[in-house]
Every structure is written in C-alpha cells, then in structure tokens.
Amino acid sequence: MFPTRPKAGLFSRLALTGAALLLPLTPGWAQPAPTAPTTTPPVIAPVAPPKPRALTSVTRDEIEQAQYDGGDLPAGQSALTAKVQILLxxxxxxxxxxxxxxxxxxESAIKAFQRRAGxxxxxxMDHAxxxxxQGYGLSPLTADYAITDEDAxxxxDNIPSDYARKAAMTxxxxxxVLEKLAERFHMDEKFLAxxxxxxxFQPGETIHVTLPAKPIRASVTxxxxxxxxxxxxxxxxxxNxxxxxxxxxxxADTPSPHGNHTVDAVALNPTYTYNPHRNFKQGKNDRVLTIPPGPNAPVGNVWIDLSEPTYGIHGTATPSQLFLNQSHGCVRLTNWDAWELAHMVKPKVTTVEFLAPGVSIADVTGASPVVAATQTAVTATIAGTRPPARGTRLPPQVLAAESPVPAEAAATASAAATITEAAASTTAATVAAPAPLVITPATPGPTEPLVPATPAPASPGEEPEYPSDVGLPETLPGQPSGSVTLYPQVQAP
Incomplete structure (x- = not known):
C-alpha cells in the first residue's frame, strides 16, 4: 500500500527548494567577498654575517703606535689587537x-687578566x-732580527699525519725558518709573514718580529x-x-681526568710512544710505535707527566689551533708556554687540579663578583699604578733601560706607571748583566739523563705511553742534578 500523504511532503520539499534558489537573488542579502588566490611568501635566504676582515700586511709602526679609543677590540685582524696580545x-x-x-x-686572556686585577x-677590552x-709597554714591542745559519x-721536509711514517723519521x-722563528717570538706564521x-726567510735576511717577554723563572706549586x-x-x-x-x-671521546693530581716528572724534547691498546687508535696503525722528538711531535717539545697514568701537560705542533683542536684527554699548551711551565713545576710537589663543570678558577681562588664590582668602581686608582712584575721577571721599567724609548712614549708611560723602590734597586744589578744563577738543592736528584737512552722495559700488553708510567728524574737537560737556572731578564731577540 502506498503512503497516504505523499503529495504534501512533495510540495513542501519543492517550496524549500524554490526558496533556496531565490535567496541568493534577493536584494539586501550579503554576498561573500571573493577570496584572493593564495600565494606562498617568498623564501628569503639567510644572509651570512660578513667574514672578519684580515690584514693584507702590517708594519712595526702600526703596532707600536696603535691606540685604544674605547669599545671592544676591532672585529677581525688589527694592529691594535696584536699590540694587546704582546702586552698580555x-x-x-x-x-x-x-x-x-x-x-x-x-677573549679568554683578557678575562684572565681581569680576574687577576679584580x-x-x-x-x-675597556679603559681599565x-x-x-701600559706598564708592560715601556720597551719596544717590535724589533729587527737577522736570520742566522743556525735558524735554518x-x-x-714535512711532517706526515700518519704515525707509522712519523716513527720512520729521525x-x-x-x-x-718561518715556522721556527714564529714559535720563538710567540707569533702566528701568517702574521709574521x-x-x-x-x-x-733565509739566512742573512733581516726581518721584523714582535718581542714577547723572556720566560718566567718562578716556583709553581x-x-x-x-x-x-x-x-x-x-x-x-x-x-699568587x-x-x-x-x-x-x-x-668528548677522551675527556681529561677529574679531581686533583700531582706532577710526577718533566721531560723536554721527549720521544713519544703511540700505543693503540691503551689510549686511542690513529688510522690503521694497530701496533706500538716510537715517534722521535721535536717541536712537531704529537706532544710538542715538552711533556709534564701527571700522577694519573697516560695523562700530562704538553706542547703542540699547531699553536694557532689550540681552541679549534681537541686533545686525547691531556692539557695541550703552546710549545713556548709548556716549556716555560716545565721549568717552574716541581715533581712530587706541584698539584694539578681539574675543575668540575660549572666551577671557575675565580670560585676556587677566592675572587667574587662583589670584589670585581668594587674594583671596577676604583678603576681610576688602579689604572695609575704599575702592574706587578710577571713572576720573577724584572719590572718593565728595568727593561726600558735596555732599549731607549722615544721621549713621547716615555712621557706617556710614566703617566701610567709608578716606579717602586724595589724596581729601582734592581736596575743596577740588571744593567751589569750578571751570569746565570744556578740553584741546586741540598739533596741532589738522580744522576741519570732526563730522557733515558733505553726506555724502561714494559710488561707484555702494558707498554707505557711514554713518558707516562716511566720513572723520570727531576733534572732538566744540561744542568746539574736537581737544579734550575735563573737567567738574567734582558729584553732582546
């Protein structure tokens, strides 16, 4: 049977449909705004910051006469930054x-300088x-140097990267010569060029060099x-x-040790034993190799052995890359810094403390932000005094007596420095150029050479990574047993 109300429903649906068709045409009804076609915003490529500007050349006068006018050091490379580096x-x-x-x-050096000054x-960089x-700039910062046959x-010919090839060299x-002189004067090779x-850079040629300080002779504990x-x-x-x-x-792969350790021994110009079974593996080299000494050796020209086996403080063949390279857990310094430190540490006495993450040198030496803020407030007073001499080095005023300074420079320096009675009393002894003073302890150390001609025998499978695990005497080469030489501090190439 069919439904009894089909027509009523049909008419209702037809009426609604007609209304739907008429509504868009009725005046007064808002029409939707036409939609603009969507477009993808253009992709703007990131603009790389400008590369730091490098100097094409630099002169002695530009370094000597560079002045600070405020603000940070210039971006890139500049004579002013070179001057600050020499003074630091x-x-x-x-x-x-x-x-x-x-x-x-x-930047790290300026931080250390600020930490020491409070x-x-x-x-x-700032005026303080x-x-x-300025107390360290009373003598010329640059000089002429005549290259000798000995320098060459x-x-x-070259230093291979492969350890097996290194071991085959003498x-x-x-x-x-450029590399050799750059290290002698604490310079980057490219900057020296x-x-x-x-x-x-051949014998007989006279070149310009910067003049760092002579090595410190102090006792580091x-x-x-x-x-x-x-x-x-x-x-x-x-x-101090x-x-x-x-x-x-x-x-990250080979972190340095933690906690406190002791200096066990000092070796200058050491041979280096590569042992892939104990530390790291280099390339395809899977056997123990002995690499001859030299400034371009894996540990440079110095090894300060620590009580923690296989760890030490040493030099490097690439001083310009200190903050770019990574070490195999040791503390790597420039060759000249490591050489200087090696003459100041005392085996079995000097401690080496590795700070924990988040702990700074200022935290463990008593400095504090309060002290820093106080010192900053009295900058005018600090700036008028001469900085303390570096280690047992003669004060800057004594060095000035060795090299004449132009009247203008002397006037400027005297305004920024105060000569103490101690400095004045030392002047006469320095000009006399005394012979080196050799200090020998009452109880001499061992008489065997610093670097044994024949390495100590090692147990099978436990070859030492020289000079770690090898008993080295405390004497420096060419000196009496257990002695350290204090050289007169004369500022000269």
Missing amino acids: DRSGISPGVVDGWRGGMS LATTGR VWDLL AGLV SQGYTN KLNPGAA RIIVDKQTRRAAAYDAKG LVADYPATVGS
Missing part, C-alpha cells in the same frame, strides 16, 4: 699566538684593562685547569698567580 704575553697572561685576530684565545671578567697593560739548521723538527711582505674557559692557571706557594695559559683540554 708580557704580563704573564698568555694570549696563545700573537696574530692580531680578535677571537677566543684573546675587575669584572667580561673578556671585552688598557691602562693596566735541523729542518725537515726528527719531528720544524719544516721551515704579513709583518715581512716579500721576505724569503699549584696548577688549576678550567675546562670551560680553556685556561690553565699556575700559582706559587703564597697563592704566576702565569695563565690558553689550553686544549680533552675531548
């Missing part, structure tokens, strides 16, 4: 290499730092290694900061 080096706060670049090592450790540095002696020496455009700021600070028995160095400290 002379103050006992090593900037690493003198290269004129404002970068990580220079200033806020910003790592940025500049004024304090002992060079090697020396890991310098590859050219820019200071001497067109130079061939405590070394603090800050992994975060990548600095190694050396202190004497009274807690003797020197502060930039360092490469371990890596």
Whole structure:
C-alpha cells in the first residue's frame, strides 16, 4: 500500500527548494567577498654575517703606535689587537699566538687578566684593562732580527699525519725558518709573514718580529685547569698567580681526568710512544710505535707527566689551533708556554687540579663578583699604578733601560706607571748583566739523563705511553742534578 500523504511532503520539499534558489537573488542579502588566490611568501635566504676582515700586511709602526679609543677590540685582524696580545704575553697572561685576530684565545686572556686585577671578567677590552697593560709597554714591542745559519739548521721536509711514517723519521723538527722563528717570538706564521711582505726567510735576511717577554723563572706549586674557559692557571706557594695559559683540554671521546693530581716528572724534547691498546687508535696503525722528538711531535717539545697514568701537560705542533683542536684527554699548551711551565713545576710537589663543570678558577681562588664590582668602581686608582712584575721577571721599567724609548712614549708611560723602590734597586744589578744563577738543592736528584737512552722495559700488553708510567728524574737537560737556572731578564731577540 502506498503512503497516504505523499503529495504534501512533495510540495513542501519543492517550496524549500524554490526558496533556496531565490535567496541568493534577493536584494539586501550579503554576498561573500571573493577570496584572493593564495600565494606562498617568498623564501628569503639567510644572509651570512660578513667574514672578519684580515690584514693584507702590517708594519712595526702600526703596532707600536696603535691606540685604544674605547669599545671592544676591532672585529677581525688589527694592529691594535696584536699590540694587546704582546702586552698580555708580557704580563704573564698568555694570549696563545700573537696574530692580531680578535677571537677566543684573546677573549679568554683578557678575562684572565681581569680576574687577576679584580675587575669584572667580561673578556671585552675597556679603559681599565688598557691602562693596566701600559706598564708592560715601556720597551719596544717590535724589533729587527737577522736570520742566522743556525735558524735554518735541523729542518725537515714535512711532517706526515700518519704515525707509522712519523716513527720512520729521525726528527719531528720544524719544516721551515718561518715556522721556527714564529714559535720563538710567540707569533702566528701568517702574521709574521704579513709583518715581512716579500721576505724569503733565509739566512742573512733581516726581518721584523714582535718581542714577547723572556720566560718566567718562578716556583709553581699549584696548577688549576678550567675546562670551560680553556685556561690553565699556575700559582706559587703564597697563592699568587704566576702565569695563565690558553689550553686544549680533552675531548668528548677522551675527556681529561677529574679531581686533583700531582706532577710526577718533566721531560723536554721527549720521544713519544703511540700505543693503540691503551689510549686511542690513529688510522690503521694497530701496533706500538716510537715517534722521535721535536717541536712537531704529537706532544710538542715538552711533556709534564701527571700522577694519573697516560695523562700530562704538553706542547703542540699547531699553536694557532689550540681552541679549534681537541686533545686525547691531556692539557695541550703552546710549545713556548709548556716549556716555560716545565721549568717552574716541581715533581712530587706541584698539584694539578681539574675543575668540575660549572666551577671557575675565580670560585676556587677566592675572587667574587662583589670584589670585581668594587674594583671596577676604583678603576681610576688602579689604572695609575704599575702592574706587578710577571713572576720573577724584572719590572718593565728595568727593561726600558735596555732599549731607549722615544721621549713621547716615555712621557706617556710614566703617566701610567709608578716606579717602586724595589724596581729601582734592581736596575743596577740588571744593567751589569750578571751570569746565570744556578740553584741546586741540598739533596741532589738522580744522576741519570732526563730522557733515558733505553726506555724502561714494559710488561707484555702494558707498554707505557711514554713518558707516562716511566720513572723520570727531576733534572732538566744540561744542568746539574736537581737544579734550575735563573737567567738574567734582558729584553732582546
């Protein structure tokens, strides 16, 4: 049977449909705005920051006459930054290499300088730092140097990266005169070349060099290694900061040790034993190799052995890369900084403290932000005094007596420095150029050479990574047993 009300429903549906057709046409009803076609916004490629500007060349006068006018050091490479680096080096706060670049090592050095002065450790150049540095600039910052035949002696053709090829060589020496002299004067090779455009760096040639300070001769009883700021600070028995160095400290794969350790021995120009079974594996080399000594050796020209087996403080073949490279757990310094430190530590006495993450050198040496703020407030007073001499180095005023300074420079320096009675009393003895003083302890050390001709026998499977695990005497090469020589501090190439 069919439904009884089909027509009523049909008419209702037809009426609604008609209304739907008429509604859009009725005046007064709003029409939806036409939709604009969607477009994808253009992709703007990120603009790389401008590359730091490098100097094409630099002159001695530009370095000597560079002045600070406020603000941070110039971006890139500049004569002013080179001048600051030389002054930092002379103050006992090593900037690493003198290269004129404002970068990580220079920033860390300024922080260390500010920490020692009790200033806020910003790592940025300011008038307080500049004024304090002037006490170390009373003698010329640059000089002429005549290259000798000896400078060209002992060079090697190249230094291979493969350890097996290194082991087949007789020396890991310098590859050219430029590299050799750059290390002697604490400079980057490229910067030394820019200071001497067109130079061939051959014997008989006179070149321009920067003049760092002579090595410190002090006694270091405590070394603090800050992994975060990548600095190694050396202190004497009274807690005075003797020197502060930039360092490469371990890596993610082979981190440096933790806690406190002791200096066990010192080796200058050591051979190096590569042992893939104990530390790391280099390339395809799977056997123990003995690599000859030299400044381009894996540990540079110095090894300061720590009580933690296979760990030490040592030099590097690439000083300009300290903050770029990673070490195999050790503390890596420039060759000249490591050499300086090696003459100041005392085996079985000097402690080496690796700070825990989040702990700074200032935290464990008593400095505080309150002290820094107070010192900043009295900057005018600090800036008018001469900075303390670096270690046992003669004060800057004594060095000025060795090299005449123009009247204008002397007037400027005297305004920024005060000569103490101690400095004046030392002057006469320095000009007389006394012979080196050799200090020998009452109880001489062992008489065997520092680096044994025949390495100590090792147990099968436990070959030492030389000089770790090898009993080394405390004497430095060419000196009486257990002695250290204090050399007269004369500022000369």
